[in-house]
Amino acid sequence: MSNATNTAGQDRRPEQRAPGLDIVTSYANVGNVLMPLARPVPRRLLGVWAHPDDEAYLSAGLMGRVTDAGGHVTVVTATRGEKGTDDPALFDRDEFGDLREQELRASLAEVGVDDVRFLGMRDGECDLTADEQAVRAIVEVLEEVRPDAVVTFGPDGMTNHPDHRAISRWTTEAVRRVGGDLFYATKTRAYMDRFAELHAEIGVFDDFGGSGGPSVPQACIDLECRLTDAEAVRKRRVLQAHASQTDGLVALMGEDAYRAWSRDEFFRRPTATELAACPLPASFEATDAAPELVGAS
Ligand SMILES: [Zn+2]
Numbered sequence: 268m269s270n271a272t273n274t275a276g277q278d279r280r281p282e283q284r285a286p287g288l289d290i291v292t293s294y295a296n297v298g299n300v301l302m303p304l305a306r307p308v309p310r311r312l313l314g315v316w317a318h319p320d321d322e323a324y325l326s327a328g329l330m331g332r333v334t335d336a337g338g339h340v341t342v343v344t345a346t347r348g349e350k351g352t353d354d355p356a357l358f359d360r361d362e363f364g365d366l367r368e369q370e371l372r373a374s375l376a377e378v379g380v381d382d383v384r385f386l387g388m389r390d391g392e393c394d395l396t397a398d399e400q401a402v403r404a405i406v407e408v409l410e411e412v413r414p415d416a417v418v419t420f421g422p423d424g425m426t427n428h429p430d431h432r433a434i435s436r437w438t439t440e441a442v443r444r445v446g447g448d449l450f451y452a453t454k455t456r457a458y459m460d461r462f463a464e465l466h467a468e469i470g471v472f473d474d475f476g477g478s479g480g481p482s483v484p485q486a487c488i489d490l491e492c493r494l495t496d497a498e499a500v501r502k503r504r505v506l507q508a509h510a511s512q513t514d515g516l517v518a519l520m521g522e523d524a525y526r527a528w529s530r531d532e533f534f535r536r537p538t539a540t541e542l543a544a545c546p547l548p549a550s551f552e553a554t555d556a557a558p559e560l561v562g563a564s
Pocket residue numbers: 317318321428431
């Protein structure tokens with residue numbers, strides 16, 4: 268996929284297809300008008316995430332659109348989310364990781380995805396892995412899968428979670444080495460405004476000052492997936508499969524608010540500054556092999 272799809276003047280007009288089926292949207296400023304441009308969904312999509320459920324919240328609609336169009340999706344998850352519970356009997360237990368892995372596989376099955384790989388790190392401990400080792404593991408997947416789009420967290424980690432930020436750093440560096448079209452999950456300013464009250468209530472973006480997390484103006488969105496009603500119903504099933512993570516939030520927000528809040532998906536390309544910051548310290552001498560990848564292909 269070209270890196271130039273978000274610039275005006277390309278020979279790239281909206282295609283005459285039913286919206287929401289086999290296209291996603293990017294934007295271009297034509298004169299003073301922000302034009303939505305339809306673009307084909309990736310044929311091969313790679314998502315690199317930290318915990319089971321990250322991929323569901325941020326890319327379930329996109330993954331479904333890729334598989335609906337006959338494409339292939341690979342999901343890499345660094346950890347099995349062993350710390351994703353307040354229950355001291357389950358917290359950081361392998362058994363809880365087993366449950367979350369099962370939830371992940373069931374969730375992905377709802378959008379026709381069965382290619383999931385685990386990097387084998389512990390929840391909350393991604394920073395204990397040497398950057399070079401993690402980057403090499405992701406490079407290995409990139410070289411095998413050869414995706415035409417890669418989606419992951421931005422440097423903000425969306426919620427500022429250290430695992431999320433590590434994934435962003437590693438994936439950005441891996442794509443820089445191997446090449447590829449990289450997109451960071453984000454939100455629009457309009458989205459943050461719409462849900463500001465809710466965010467203050469649930470505290471999801473407290474690290475960013477309470478009511479608003481990472482967002483960009485609509486014009487800076489490079490890949491957008493606004494779900495059709497049918498896709499939104501499917502995404503709710505995808506999220507439902509992660510019941511250990513989602514049931515509590517649904518109870519807190521209410522079903523209608525939860526559906527609206529979790530519905531649409533937005534991505535942006537890295538900025539030049541973010542890419543310039545990407546190369547990891549050259550002095551780092553890693554001789555370890557990449558960690559063994561676990562999981563179905
Ligand atoms: Zn996460």
